[in-house]
Amino acid sequence: MSETLAHEDESSAESERTGEGVEAVLRVEDLHKNFGGITAVDGATFGVERGSMTGLIGPNGAGKSTVFNLVTGIEDPDAGTVRFQGEDITGLRPYQVANRGLVRTFQIVRELPNLTVFENLMLPAKAQGGEALWRSVLPGFRRRVVDEERALRDRVWEVLEFFEIAHLAEEKASNLSGGQRKLLELSRALMLDPTMLMLDEPFAGVNPTLQKKLLERVEELNDEGRTFLVVEHDMDLIMNHCEHIIVMYQGRVLTEGTPADIKADEEVIEAYLGSEI
Numbered sequence: 589m590s591e592t593l594a595h596e597d598e599s600s601a602e603s604e605r606t607g608e609g610v611e612a613v614l615r616v617e618d619l620h621k622n623f624g625g626i627t628a629v630d631g632a633t634f635g636v637e638r639g640s641m642t643g644l645i646g647p648n649g650a651g652k653s654t655v656f657n658l659v660t661g662i663e664d665p666d667a668g669t670v671r672f673q674g675e676d677i678t679g680l681r682p683y684q685v686a687n688r689g690l691v692r693t694f695q696i697v698r699e700l701p702n703l704t705v706f707e708n709l710m711l712p713a714k715a716q717g718g719e720a721l722w723r724s725v726l727p728g729f730r731r732r733v734v735d736e737e738r739a740l741r742d743r744v745w746e747v748l749e750f751f752e753i754a755h756l757a758e759e760k761a762s763n764l765s766g767g768q769r770k771l772l773e774l775s776r777a778l779m780l781d782p783t784m785l786m787l788d789e790p791f792a793g794v795n796p797t798l799q800k801k802l803l804e805r806v807e808e809l810n811d812e813g814r815t816f817l818v819v820e821h822d823m824d825l826i827m828n829h830c831e832h833i834i835v836m837y838q839g840r841v842l843t844e845g846t847p848a849d850i851k852a853d854e855e856v857i858e859a860y861l862g863s864e865i
C-alpha cells in the first residue's frame with residue numbers, strides 16, 4: 589500500500605517536472621513537416637485531454653490533416669514528438685498506432701469500394717491480428733482461429749447495429765451514399781475499440797438527418813470515455829459540441845480554449861471566423 593502511494597507521488601512529481609498534464613491522453617510537441625518548399629506544419633504543440641471532445645479548426649491549408657497524418661504514422665514528422673498515453677509513438681507505423689488505441693478517419697473516405705460493408709469491417713481487425721501468424725504452429729490454433737473469427741463477426745454486427753447500418757451489411761461500399769460512407773468509416777474505426785478517435789471532417793457532405801445520427805453516436809462513444817479530436821468546418825457544430833477548441837493557422841497553434849474563449853478571441857475571429865472557410 590505505502591509502496592503504491594510512493595509510486596504515485598513519484599509519477600506525479602515526474603509529470604510536474606516535464607510539464608505534462610497527467611490528463612493529456614495525446615500530446616504533440618513542436619511538430620514540423622515540409623513538403624518540398626511547402627511548410628505544412630510549423631511547430632504545432634498541443635495536448636488533448638483524456639475523455640474530452642476537442643475540436644481542431646483553422647482555415648484550409650492550416651495543416652490540420654497533416655497533423656493527423658503525423659500523429660497516426662501516415663507521414664513521418666521532420667521534427668517533434670507525439671506521445672499517446674505517456675508513450676512516445678513518433679514515427680510508428682499506422683497499424684502500431686492503431687494497436688495502441690489511437691485510430692483516425694480520413695477527410696476523403698478510404699473504404700474498399702468492391703467489398704461489402706461487412707467485409708470492409710472485417711478487414712481492419714484482421715489486419716491487426718496479422719502478427720498472430722507464428723502462433724499457427726501452436727496446438728489448438730485452428731480452434732482458436734474459428735473462435736476469433738466468430739468473435740470478430742459478432743463484433744462487426746454489434747458495430748453495424750450501433751451505427752444503424754446493419755441493413756447495409758451485404759451492400760457493396762461503392763453503392764453507399766456519402767453520408768453512409770462516413771458511417772462505414774467510423775464503424776471501421778470503432779472495430780478496433782479505440783481509446784481515442786481522430787475524425788477528419790466527419791460531417792462534411794453528410795445530410796442533416798444522418799449528421800444528427802452521427803453526432804449522437806459520437807457523443808455516446810464520448811460519454812463511454814473515449815476521447816475525440818475532431819476537424820470540422822461547421823463552426824456551430826464545433827462550438828456546440830466541443831468543450832475545448834484548438835485553432836491552427838499556418839502550421840501552428842494560434843490559440844486554444846473553450847468555445848467562449850475562442851469566440852471572444854479577436855485574433856481568431858480575424859484569422860478564421862471572419863474569413864471564408
Ligand code: ADP
Nearest residue numbers: 623626627628647648649650651652653654655
Ligand atoms: P488542412 O487540413 O488544414 O486544410 P493540410 O494539412 O491538408 O491542411 O495542408 C497543409 C499544407 O500542406 C497545404 O498547403 C497543403 O497544400 C500542403 N500539403 C499537405 N499534404 C501535402 C503533400 N502530401 N504534398 C505537398 N503538399 C502538401
Ligand code: MG
Nearest residue numbers: 652653654695
Ligand atoms: Mg484537411
